[in-house]
Amino acid sequence: xxxxxxxxxxxxxxxxxxxxxxxxxxxxxxxxxxxxxxxxxxxxxxxxxxxxxxxxxxxxxxxxxxxxxxxxxxxxxxxxxxxxxxxxxxxxxxxxxxxxxxxxxxxxxxxxxxxxxxxxxxxxxxxxxxxxxxxxxxxxxxxxxxxxxxxxxxxxxxxxxxxxxxxxxxxxxxxxxxxxxxxxxxxxxxxxxxxxxxxxxxxxxxxxxxxxxxxxxxxxxxxxxxxxxxxxxxxxxxxxxxxxxxxxxxxxxxxxxxxxxxxxxxxxxxxxxxxxxxxxxxxxxxxxxxxxxxxxxxxxxxxxxxxxxxxxxxxxxxxxxxxxxxxxxxxxxxxxxxxxxxxxxxxxxxx
Amino acid sequence: xxxxxxxxxxxxxxxxxxxxxxxxxxxxxxxxxxxxxxxxxxxxxxxxxxxxxxxxxxxxxxxxxxxxxxxxxxxxxxxxxxxxxxxxxxxxxxxxxxxxxxxxxxxxxxxxxxxxxxxxxxxxxxxxxxxxxxxxxxxxxxxxxxxxxxxxxxxxxxxxxxxxxxxxxxxxxxxxxxxxxxxxxxxxxxxxxxxxxxxxxxxxxxxx
Numbered sequence: 001x002x003x004x005x006x007x008x009x010x011x012x013x014x015x016x017x018x019x020x021x022x023x024x025x026x027x028x029x030x031x032x033x034x035x036x037x038x039x040x041x042x043x044x045x046x047x048x049x050x051x052x053x054x055x056x057x058x059x060x061x062x063x064x065x066x067x068x069x070x071x072x073x074x075x076x077x078x079x080x081x082x083x084x085x086x087x088x089x090x091x092x093x094x095x096x097x098x099x100x101x102x103x104x105x106x107x108x109x110x111x112x113x114x115x116x117x118x119x120x121x122x123x124x125x126x127x128x129x130x131x132x133x134x135x136x137x138x139x140x141x142x143x144x145x146x147x148x149x150x151x152x153x154x155x156x157x158x159x160x161x162x163x164x165x166x167x168x169x170x171x172x173x174x175x176x177x178x179x180x181x182x183x184x185x186x187x188x189x190x191x192x193x194x195x196x197x198x199x200x201x202x203x204x205x206x207x208x209x210x211x212x213x214x215x216x217x218x219x220x221x222x223x224x225x226x227x228x229x230x231x232x233x234x235x236x237x238x239x240x241x242x243x244x245x246x247x248x249x250x251x252x253x254x255x256x257x258x259x260x261x262x263x264x265x266x267x268x269x270x271x272x273x274x275x276x277x278x279x280x281x282x283x284x285x286x287x288x289x290x291x292x293x294x295x296x297x298x299x300x301x302x303x304x305x306x307x308x309x310x311x312x313x314x315x316x317x318x319x320x321x322x323x324x325x326x327x328x329x330x331x332x333x334x335x336x337x338x339x340x341x342x343x344x345x346x347x348x349x350x351x
Numbered sequence: 352x353x354x355x356x357x358x359x360x361x362x363x364x365x366x367x368x369x370x371x372x373x374x375x376x377x378x379x380x381x382x383x384x385x386x387x388x389x390x391x392x393x394x395x396x397x398x399x400x401x402x403x404x405x406x407x408x409x410x411x412x413x414x415x416x417x418x419x420x421x422x423x424x425x426x427x428x429x430x431x432x433x434x435x436x437x438x439x440x441x442x443x444x445x446x447x448x449x450x451x452x453x454x455x456x457x458x459x460x461x462x463x464x465x466x467x468x469x470x471x472x473x474x475x476x477x478x479x480x481x482x483x484x485x486x487x488x489x490x491x492x493x494x495x496x497x498x499x500x501x502x503x504x505x506x507x508x509x510x511x512x513x514x515x516x517x518x519x520x521x522x523x524x525x526x527x528x529x530x531x532x533x534x535x536x537x538x539x540x541x542x543x544x545x546x547x548x549x550x551x552x553x554x555x556x557x558x559x
Binding site: 035036037038039045047050053054058060061062063066068069070072073074075077078080084152153155156165166168169172173176254255256257258259263266267270 | 390
């Protein structure tokens with residue numbers, strides 16, 4: 001084998017030495033055979049340039065009008081197939097599973113973040129009705145998109161073998177339709193949410209302290225923050241705005257194929273969309289955990305709009321102090337100092 | 352069992368679009384869908400070649416691999432078919448296909464996709480052979496009638512061949528051998544010389 005290889009190498013070395021002897025003419029001739037017209041002058045019946053062209057996604061003429069109908073063979077599809085069916089599905093799927101397992105382990109080891117002092121029984125308004133509607137419009141549409149998206153990506157491997165072709169195709173059809181129609185609603189709800197919440201998510205110097213101390217999640221220390229802590233702010237900017245913009249933009253490219261966008265654009269959008277979407281789902285899982293079982297009183301805050309004053313002092317100290325001192329209004333717009341007056345009569349919340 | 356294949360002879364295709372028309376007529380395809388099309392490379396210049404293209408019924412079909420509902424299947428003869436009842440119109444097969452075969456009739460505003468439609472090698476779909484339901488969804492099932500695809504049958508120059516891969520490969524090989532290359536392609540040997548025949552001598556005797 002080695003002898004053969006060295007033989008081949010010698011042959012090519014020899015060729016390299018001999019070729020210049022023939023001068024530039026042979027080389028020029030070979031170069032001139034790039035087009036079919038030139039090739040068939042020298043080698044009639046040799047259609048290699050035509051087949052090369054057919055393979056190269058060059059657009060020819062066709063009487064069939066439409067997007068890319070003049071392309072005989074496109075190669076991007078195979079790249080997309082390998083990416084989507086390969087690493088994206090495999091590693092993406094396992095990452096989501098890993099994230100859920102990690103959250104479960106964290107819950108088992110750390111347990112929910114509770115209050116350090118006993119609740120006062122005095123309630124303070126944390127979110128106005130409009131803020132809660134804005135949050136839940138976004139949250140519910142996100143969950144619909146997440147579940148339908150996961151069904152379309154992993155259902156073939158997980159659900160289809162269990163529930164069969166007929167039922168799964170019905171479920172997938174429902175998922176596709178929901179995904180396509182809820183997507184734009186999600187985009188709209190993000191815009192409303194961001195406009196409403198951006199003020200309280202503006203980065204402050206004390207956010208760095210909070211980050212350095214990890215929010216006191218592991219040490220149990222109460223770290224002061226504004227209305228939202230640094231973790232929530234990162235989720236706001238990176239998740240809601242960052243991943244929201246990427247997944248919505250790439251989603252719209254695929255959702256409205258009526259603008260003559262070509263296949264490679266839609267496939268690129270698909271890859272970006274799936275990666276951003278999976279990242280979004282994993283990050284949202286941590287937010288959902290911390291907003292429900294992970295933090296005592298957090299879910300009630302977003303459901304009813306009220307938190308105990310102890311909760312407000314421990315989770316959003318600077319905001320709480322501002323409201324109590326009358327430096328800022330309550331979320332619904334009432335003057336902040338009024339909070340102490342009404343606090344003696346906490347609102348009755350129906351659970 | 353035969354492995355069904357398409358073969359287009361670029362030396363013969365004259366871009367008459369007879370195959371496209373034959374397919375439309377035979378299968379009554381949905382409006383806006385062309386299961387087969389003819390593409391001309393180097394159009395209008397020397398070296399112009401035309402190729403008729405449709406679903407090639409791939410062995411490792413990308414459409415089948417990416418379909419999220421697994422609605423594709425392959426017949427014993429290697430024909431790639433799909434079940435329109437299961438298709439959700441996501442467009443993934445259209446992304447993945449190298450030949451641009453899968454197409455979607457528009458069923459709503461904003462380019463909303465309906466059920467995918469593509470060449471069936473004139474082999475219908477999962478419904479009962481040659482039933483009304485099968486024809487309405489997939490068109491003609493000529494294979495079940497012992498016939499080959501309408502496009503290839505109709506081809507005026509027999510550039511497009513469709514059938515058992517071994518048979519059409521033999522036809523094409525014979526053709527390529529006979530056609531040869533160089534001057535023979537253009538019939539020089541036919542026109543100017545048959546060396547194995549004795550040279551025709553000039554008529555003898557005085558001219559009248």
